[in-house]
Structure formats: C-alpha cells, structure tokens
Amino acid sequence: xxxxxxxxxxxxxxxxxxxxxxxxxxxxxxxxxxxxxxxxxxxxxxxxxxxxxxxxxxxxxxxxxxxxxxxxxxxxxxxxxxxxxxxxxxxxxxxxxxxxxxxxxxxxxxxxxxxxxxxxxxxxxxxxxxxxxxxxxxxxxxxxxxxxxxxxxxxxxxxxxxxxxxxxxxxxxxxxxxxxxxxxxxxxxxxxxxxxxxxxxxxxxxxxxxxxxxxxxxxxxxxxxxxxxxxxxxxxxxxxxxxxxxxxxxxxxxxxxxxxxxxxxxxxxxxxxxxxxxxxxxxxxxxxxxxxxxxxxxxxxxxxxxxxxxxxxxxxxxxxxxxxxxxxxxxxxxxxxxxxxxxxxxxxxxxxxxx
Numbered sequence: 001x002x003x004x005x006x007x008x009x010x011x012x013x014x015x016x017x018x019x020x021x022x023x024x025x026x027x028x029x030x031x032x033x034x035x036x037x038x039x040x041x042x043x044x045x046x047x048x049x050x051x052x053x054x055x056x057x058x059x060x061x062x063x064x065x066x067x068x069x070x071x072x073x074x075x076x077x078x079x080x081x082x083x084x085x086x087x088x089x090x091x092x093x094x095x096x097x098x099x100x101x102x103x104x105x106x107x108x109x110x111x112x113x114x115x116x117x118x119x120x121x122x123x124x125x126x127x128x129x130x131x132x133x134x135x136x137x138x139x140x141x142x143x144x145x146x147x148x149x150x151x152x153x154x155x156x157x158x159x160x161x162x163x164x165x166x167x168x169x170x171x172x173x174x175x176x177x178x179x180x181x182x183x184x185x186x187x188x189x190x191x192x193x194x195x196x197x198x199x200x201x202x203x204x205x206x207x208x209x210x211x212x213x214x215x216x217x218x219x220x221x222x223x224x225x226x227x228x229x230x231x232x233x234x235x236x237x238x239x240x241x242x243x244x245x246x247x248x249x250x251x252x253x254x255x256x257x258x259x260x261x262x263x264x265x266x267x268x269x270x271x272x273x274x275x276x277x278x279x280x281x282x283x284x285x286x287x288x289x290x291x292x293x294x295x296x297x298x299x300x301x302x303x304x305x306x307x308x309x310x311x312x313x314x315x316x317x318x319x320x321x322x323x324x325x326x327x328x329x330x331x332x333x334x335x336x337x338x339x340x341x342x343x344x345x346x347x348x349x350x351x352x353x354x355x
Contacts, residue, residue, distance in 0.1 A: 050091035053080070073097055081105050081125070088113035088136075096120070104128050104147070111158075112136030127151070127169070134158045139165065149215065154195060159203035168207070169215040170197060171239070196225035196244075208232055217241040217265070223250045230257045236290075237261075242268035248279035252286035263293045285311050 051068060057078035062071040077100045078092065085106035090113030092101065100123040108129040119140050128150035137158035139146065144164050148156075149171035156170055197219035208231040216229075221243040227250070229238075235258050245251055248271050255261065264283070266272055271279050272295070284291070284299055285307050292299050 046091075050094060053091050054078070054095060056080070056083070076100065078102065090114070093117035099123065101125065104150075110136055114138075116140070122164075155198050155200055157200035157203050159200075160206050162203075162207055163210070165207045165210055167213040168211060170219065171215045172197070172218040172220070196220040196222060198225070199228055204228070204231055209234055211235060212260075213237040215239040217243070217268075219243060221245065223247050226251070227254060230254065233257060233259065235261055237263045239265040240269070241265045245269040245271050247271065248282045251279075252282050255283060255287045255291070259288045260290055261287065262290050264291065265295055267295045281307050 054072060054075065057080040058075045059077060059079060060074065062068075072094055073096070075095050075098055078095065078098055079102050081102045082105040085103060085108055087108065088110035089101075089103070089108070092098065093114050094117075096117055097120055098118060099120055101118075101121065102125045104125045104127045106129050108126065108131060111124075111126055111131060111134065113136075116138065120142055121140050122142055122144045124139075124143060124145070125147045127147045131148070131151040131153050134148075134153045134155065134157050139159050139162040141161050141163040143162050145167040146159075146162075146165060147169045149169045150173070151170075152172075153170075156168075159165060197216065211232055212234060214229070214232065214235055214237070217239050218241070221240065223245055226240065226243070226245055229235075238258070238261060245266065246269070251266070251271065255264075280294055283294065284304055289301075289304070
C-alpha cells in the first residue's frame with residue numbers, strides 16, 4: 001500500500017462536497033467504488049488515502065458538481081515525486097486513463113499493485129526509490145519510457161508485455177575508484193559491486209525490436225555481463241559508463257551486433273583508462289557508419305575512413321606474412337601482435353558499410 005507521510009488532508013473535488021461519513025454515505029458524492037463501512041475501517045482509510053493522493057498528484061482540480069469517478073477519468077498525469085511515498089503503486093490503479101506518472105525520489109519498495117489497470121500508461125518515472133525486486137511488476141503494452149535508475153533490483157523483469165518500450169534506464173550510482181595496487185600501479189581498480197545487473201531473457205527479447213535508448217551506467221557490468229545485451233539490435237543510444245568493461249575487442253564484437261547504434265558512452269570503464277585512444281579506434285573500425293559519437297566526441301567520417309583503410313592494409317600485410325611463412329622451410333607461424341590487434345585488422349577489412 002502506498003503511504004504518504006506528513007501531508008494534510010485536503011479534498012475539495014466539488015464546491016458542495018460533503019465530508020466522508022462511513023455511517024452516512026448517502027450524502028457523499030459518487031466515488032471510486034469506495035468500500036462500505038461493513039468492510040472495516042482499514043479498507044475505508046486506505047481508500048480515502050488513495051483519493052487524497054490522486055487529488056494531490058493531479059495538476060487539474062475538480063469542477064463544481066463533478067463526481068470523483070468523472071474527475072479521475074480526466075487525469076492523464078500524476079505528479080507524486082518527492083512526497084515520502086512508501087509501499088507500492090496500488091492506489092493509482094483507479095486512474096485508468098493516466099499516461100504519465102512521476103513517483104521518483106520517494107521510498108517505494110515495489111512497483112506492483114496496479115493489477116493491470118493502467119493500460120494507457122506511456123511514461124513511468126520511478127527513479128531513486130528503494131525497489132529491490134521487480135517480481136510483482138508488469139509493464140503495460142502501452143509503456144514507452146521506463147526510468148528505474150537509482151533503485152536496487154538485481155534483475156530487470158516484468159517487460160514481457162511491453163510492446164512499445166523505446167527508452168529504459170536502470171542506471172546505478174557510479175562505481176567508486178580505488179587506490180592503485182602497489183604491484184600494478186597502472187591498472188585502475190574499482191570498488192566491487194555485489195553482482196552485475198541481469199536482464200530476464202523473455203523481457204529482453206520482448207523489447208529487442210522497440211528499444212532505442214538504454215542506460216546501464218554503474219550497473220557492475222563486466223565483459224561477460226555486457227554481452228547479454230546482444231539481442232537489442234535496434235539500439236540507437238547506449239550509456240554504459242562506470243562499469244567494469246576491460247576488453248576493447250569484446251566491446252567491438254558487441255558493436256557488430258548493434259548496427260543502428262548512433263551514440264555510445266563508455267567513460268569510467270577500465271578500458272578507457274589512460275591516455276591511449278586505441279580502444280576508441282578499434283570501436284570505430286568495428287562499428288557501422290551510423291555511430292557518430294563516442295563519449296560525447298564526434299566520430300568524423302574522414303577519421304572512420306582512415307582507420308578502416310589502415311586496418312585493411314594491416315590485415316593484408318598480416319595475411320601475406322602468414323602465407324609466406326607457411327610456404328617457408330619452417331612452415332606454420334604468422335606474425336605476432338596479439339588477438340585484439342588481429343581482430344581489429346580483420347574487422348577493418350570487413351567493416352560494415354552502414355545501414
């Protein structure tokens with residue numbers, strides 16, 4: 001149950017409003033299927049709290065003679081941010097026509113309780129609450145934008161019916177950097193996180209065709225956990241800052257699965273530490289022509305062409321060297337350079353030409 005702390009009771013949905021009296025409901029205006037007095041004081045109090053909360057969250061006010069039912073049917077936006085709300089979203093289930101709900105900066109522990117009532121909801125701003133599980137959350141098919149950043153749910157689920165979702169934010173606070181290790185002072189270290197954020201497979205597959213913007217910054221994603229995002233081939237914007245990504249090669253391989261990606265953020269990962277920009281060059285070579293920005297820095301077309309041509313020439317030289325070595329008296333062999341360098345060169349020879 002959603003609870004509001006330290007607020008005043010102020011209900012004036014009609015100029016001729018008669019105060020609620022559980023013992024004399026005939027004088028009251030028609031309402032939201034309010035429970036009878038026989039159902040107990042707790043149910044009655046909860047219902048009154050729901051009505052009061054809806055009135056407080058709506059920016060419009062009832063007109064004279066308007067019933068609560070008619071008034072609530074006109075509400076499309078609920079502004080309930082930073083109100084000390086606790087519990088779940090059950091009181092909002094009466095607002096069947098609501099499209100946008102702001103419940104960020106509260107103390108909610110659940111996004112459940114809607115019972116499938118908000119079938120017109122398009123935007124849910126629930127960031128910075130205390131939600132530790134999404135097991136009781138079911139996003140309606142109409143939902144387009146969902147903001148869960150600043151919560152603590154380790155598994156993103158409840159999106160099995162989200163047929164329209166285009167933007168999803170599940171960011172967490174940035175990982176705290178640690179002092180360098182005395183034995184390896186040049187390798188950056190970050191404070192450990194309990195575990196990497198995970199996505200329930202069915203939820204991920206459901207939104208794969210519609211999702212265009214994803215924020216997973218600060219979610220403890222290492223190279224393995226990052227690869228769970230492979231199905232999201234329609235992404236155009238991806239924010240993966242402040243995670244634990246270390247391998248430019250593996251990130252580059254991921255980019256080959258995201259042909260429509262336009263903007264990528266990776267700052268704060270171990271792979272971006274130091275002054276070297278080789279990681280950036282490798283990603284540019286592997287990505288499609290649609291990628292135009294990495295960490296706020298524009299990818300120039302001449303830069304892309306130069307790096308791809310350079311990688312193609314390097315790949316050709318390596319192939320010729322391997323052929324020559326194989327034909328020599330010692331056989332086998334082909335030059336060094338490391339797996340990541342080899343991947344970058346080969347990718348340059350077969351880099352996607354855009355979509």
